Amino acid sequence: MSRLNAVNKKARKVEQIIDAANGDIEALQSKTTHQGRIYYPMGCTLNFTPGWEVDNSGGTAGLCQPVERDLFDCYLGCGWPAQVPDHLNNAPEWTDKCSSAANDWRKVDVVFP
Amino acid sequence: MSAVAEVTPQTYRSAEAHAFQAAGADFLYLVPSGAIFRMEGLSKEIVDLLRATELSRDEIIDCFKGRGYLPGDIEGTLDDLEQAEALASNHVKPVKPALPIQNFPLQRVVLNVTNQCNLACTYCYEYSDDKITKPDGKPKYMTRDVAEAAIEMLILESSSRKGIHVTFFGGETLLNFPVMRSTVEFAISKAAEVGKEIEFSLTTNATLLNDEIVGFLSEKRIGVTVSIDGDRELNDKMRVFHDGRGSYEVIAPKIKKLLKTHRSNSIGARVTLTSQVSDVRRIYQHLTTELGFDSVGFSPATASPDRLYHIGTQKMDNILDSFAALAWEYRDHAVEGRQHGFTNVSDTLKELHSGVSKAYPCGAGLGLLGVSTAGDISLCHRFVDSPVGKMGHVKDGGVNHDARREFLSTHHIGARYDCHTCWARPVCSGGCYHEAFIHYGDTAAANLHYCDWIRGWNDLCLQIYGEISVRNPSFLDRFSD
Numbered sequence: 001m002s003r004l005n006a007v008n009k010k011a012r013k014v015e016q017i018i019d020a021a022n023g024d025i026e027a028l029q030s031k032t033t034h035q036g037r038i039y040y041p042m043g044c045t046l047n048f049t050p051g052w053e054v055d056n057s058g059g060t061a062g063l064c065q066p067v068e069r070d071l072f073d074c075y076l077g078c079g080w081p082a083q084v085p086d087h088l089n090n091a092p093e094w095t096d097k098c099s100s101a102a103n104d105w106r107k108v109d110v111v112f113p
Numbered sequence: 114m115s116a117v118a119e120v121t122p123q124t125y126r127s128a129e130a131h132a133f134q135a136a137g138a139d140f141l142y143l144v145p146s147g148a149i150f151r152m153e154g155l156s157k158e159i160v161d162l163l164r165a166t167e168l169s170r171d172e173i174i175d176c177f178k179g180r181g182y183l184p185g186d187i188e189g190t191l192d193d194l195e196q197a198e199a200l201a202s203n204h205v206k207p208v209k210p211a212l213p214i215q216n217f218p219l220q221r222v223v224l225n226v227t228n229q230c231n232l233a234c235t236y237c238y239e240y241s242d243d244k245i246t247k248p249d250g251k252p253k254y255m256t257r258d259v260a261e262a263a264i265e266m267l268i269l270e271s272s273s274r275k276g277i278h279v280t281f282f283g284g285e286t287l288l289n290f291p292v293m294r295s296t297v298e299f300a301i302s303k304a305a306e307v308g309k310e311i312e313f314s315l316t317t318n319a320t321l322l323n324d325e326i327v328g329f330l331s332e333k334r335i336g337v338t339v340s341i342d343g344d345r346e347l348n349d350k351m352r353v354f355h356d357g358r359g360s361y362e363v364i365a366p367k368i369k370k371l372l373k374t375h376r377s378n379s380i381g382a383r384v385t386l387t388s389q390v391s392d393v394r395r396i397y398q399h400l401t402t403e404l405g406f407d408s409v410g411f412s413p414a415t416a417s418p419d420r421l422y423h424i425g426t427q428k429m430d431n432i433l434d435s436f437a438a439l440a441w442e443y444r445d446h447a448v449e450g451r452q453h454g455f456t457n458v459s460d461t462l463k464e465l466h467s468g469v470s471k472a473y474p475c476g477a478g479l480g481l482l483g484v485s486t487a488g489d490i491s492l493c494h495r496f497v498d499s500p501v502g503k504m505g506h507v508k509d510g511g512v513n514h515d516a517r518r519e520f521l522s523t524h525h526i527g528a529r530y531d532c533h534t535c536w537a538r539p540v541c542s543g544g545c546y547h548e549a550f551i552h553y554g555d556t557a558a559a560n561l562h563y564c565d566w567i568r569g570w571n572d573l574c575l576q577i578y579g580e581i582s583v584r585n586p587s588f589l590d591r592f593s594d
Contacts (some may be wrong), residue, residue: 003190004150004197006139007582009593010468011148011197018196 086110121203125191126167128201129158131536133572134581141199142575147468147539149578155182155190160199167203196524217521219270219512220278220480222263223494224471226255226283226292228486232318233355236387236414236422238495243549246498252486254289256325259488260296263509264303266490266569270512276310281482282494287321297333316340316383318352319364322371330364331375339368343396344403350389351422365404367427372405379457381408386432387422393435401454410456411436415548433569444577448584459592461574462581464540466592471526471542478520482512492520501556502546502591524557531559537571 006012018069086090097107120446131142131310139152141160153159158180159173168176170191177187194200228239228248230319264279271277279300281293297313304311314336330337341364342348349359372380382400390396393411400406412431416423439455446453453459473479477493482504484490490512492502502520505513522528524546532538543549544560544567552562581588 001154003186003193004152004199006148007151007579008147008149008466008468010146011143012149013468014146014148018193021196033378045409 122169122531124167124169124203125163125195125200126203127164128198129536130160130199131572131575132160133579134363135576136583138579138583139581142465142536143197143199144536145470145471146198147465148197149465149468149575149582150199151579155186156194156199159187159190159194163200176236189516202418206308210439214270216514217479218272218274219267220274220276221476221480221482222267222278223279223280223282223481223483224255224260224263224296225282225284225483225485225494225497226260226286226289226296227253228498229253229288230283230285230318231288231320231354232285232360233353234385235351235353235391236385236416238415238551242417242420245496245501245547247500248486248498249496254486255292255358255484255486256298257292257295259484259486259507260292261299262488263484264300266295266484266507266511268303268307268309271309276312277304278312278314280289280494281313281315283316285321286317287317287326290321290326294329297329297335301333311338314338314378318360319371322364322367327371327374329372331377334377336378337371337375337380339364339380339406340383340385341368341373341400342384342390342405343392344399347390347392347396348538351385351387367372368404368544379408380406381410384409384411386411386413386424387423388418388424388428391424391428391435393432393439397439398454406454407452408454408456408459410460415545415551417551429563433566436570436571440573441576444580447581447588449575450585450588457570458574458577461571462539462578462589465571465574466579466589468539470539473521473524473526474542474544474546477546478502478517478524492546501550528557530560531561535564535568537564537568538572541567554578 004015006015041085085094087094091109094109094111097109098104129144131144133142135141139157141150141152142148143150155177158177162168162173162176173191174184174187191200195202207334228246228251230237246277257294267277267279279296281296283289286293293315296575300311300313302538313333315330316338317340319341329335329446329494340352341361342350345361345365348361352360354360374397382404384390384396386393396411397409414422414426414430418425436457440458443453443455443458450460473492475481477483477496481493482490483492483494484507487498488507488509489497489503490505490507491497491499492504496502503513504516504520505511511541524543526532526538526542529543532541532543535541543558544563546556549558550556552558552560578589
């Protein structure tokens with residue numbers, strides 16, 4: 001918001017809320033210096049972005065990203081490790097047989113916590 | 114008749130706000146959010162236009178295109194103004210239901226450690242003709258076990274709040290110094306046990322200050338508020354001993370010594386204005402330069418209109434003028450980055466800076482409760498020993514949460530309909546419960562007798578705030594915590 005100048009603390013809070021509401025979804029990697037912008041990892045299923053889980057025909061062929069992407073792009077791409085096995089300490093080899101997520105996702109190991 | 118309801122075209126008007134100018138700039142104080150924006154060019158022109166008339170989006174765009182603005186700029190500015198709620202639309206958004214306050218953590222107790230006083234100030238709300246307290250049959254002095262039960266209640270009711278505060282009050286507080294001292298020691302150890310940070314303050318008439326007491330106040334970092342009404346002539350008009358002798362001669366040397374010795378916490382003067390004592394500048398000058406106070410706050414005496422010392426409307430207007438003169442002096446100091454001790458201004462600036470939008474006028478019954486000598490819990494220190502605003506007993510069941518909830522639901526700004534069209538309500542919220550009870554016999558009444566005064570004062574402080582924000586914005590950082 002650039003057409004009104006926030007003066008007190010409440011006005012700055014209002015400004016942040018407006019900026020956050022108007023901000024686009026941006027990839028976490030491309031974080032800029034905009035204040036108040038909410039950063040969603042691009043392609044993250046937490047977005048519930050329409051068309052992410054299924055395309056407009058109800059299938060997965062027309063998605064802009066392959067569905068398999070969220071198997072481990074959550075933390076490889078976005079540093080968001082909660083949904084996948086711990087690649088560093090407990091399950092370092094769980095993706096060794098999967099060189100390309102879109103093609104080899106069936107080869108990903110099953111890991112039990 | 115058509116089966117499909119016709120959709121009313123969306124139109125815009127300026128939302129509830131108070132516009133003001135300062136340092137050549139235009140500002141908007143939004144109500145009820147309390148946000149302050151500086152407006153320039155198009156945003157100001159749109160707000161001004163829509164104050165007089167209600168127009169559709171297309172009509173607004175056409176109007177400003179005619180004045181040479183680009184459609185994209187007009188659209189963007191309209192969006193910003195609408196989202197900041199500087200504009201209101203005829204398409205009413207659903208109102209979020211307000212949740213009733215549940216379990217608000219207590220922050221402060223005011224312990225009236227005695228209801229006795231060695232002075233007989235004419236205007237005293239505890240002893241004057243307007244008194245609402247009924248101390249008959251109540252103990253004159255709070256005992257240690259009642260005070261300690263009050264501290265335990267504070268710790269329990271403060272829930273997860275880290276910082277808590279105890280204020281000692283009277284009567285004349287220092288008439289019961291032994292209990293005050295033991296309570297401070299007890300509270301410090303109890304707070305340490307549960308990992309809370311505790312602070313203390315004291316209100317006194319200064320007549321009983323001595324080396325031992327001042328040493329204790331300094332050692333325990335106890336903030337002090339001294340009740341005093343100015344120089345000898347002004348102070349002694351109202352603040353007298355029971356035999357009619359003025360108190361100035363007794364307190365002046367004690368205050369000087371207090372200010373010299375006690376440097377570990379703030380010491381402020383609190384002046385009560387009446388029809389006879391209203392020379393604000395003279396009082397401020399004396400208390401700061403002659404006695405050495407860093408901060409001075411003024412408040413009119415709470416009194417029924419038929420009391421001699423009651424300040425009438427005309428006199429209140431004069432007081433606003435003298436407040437304004439002192440407030441501009443505050444502005445001059447602030448612009449140069451210097452401290453000024455007129456706390457009525459700094460208190461209001463602090464609220465404007467954070468952008469408060471109060472649901473209640475003060476913390477009474479919310480984060481603050483009063484405790485009487487007998488241990489009765491009340492709305493605040495002004496209601497102790499009164500049947501009004503009673504909320505339990507420190508040793509008999511603690512806080513009566515039903516009574517507290519009932520009070521908070523009936524005194525919410527949403528229930529004060531008189532305030533709903535006033536732009537000053539984010540800061541005022543209807544005013545003091547005790548003042549309302551004295552004037553209207555009802556704590557829930559809005560204090561309509563000083564609405565104009567409050568609006569005048571808030572407008573003045575907004576101008577000062579706006580000017581400081583332009584000329585020395587870093588001065589406002591002191592209000593940020």
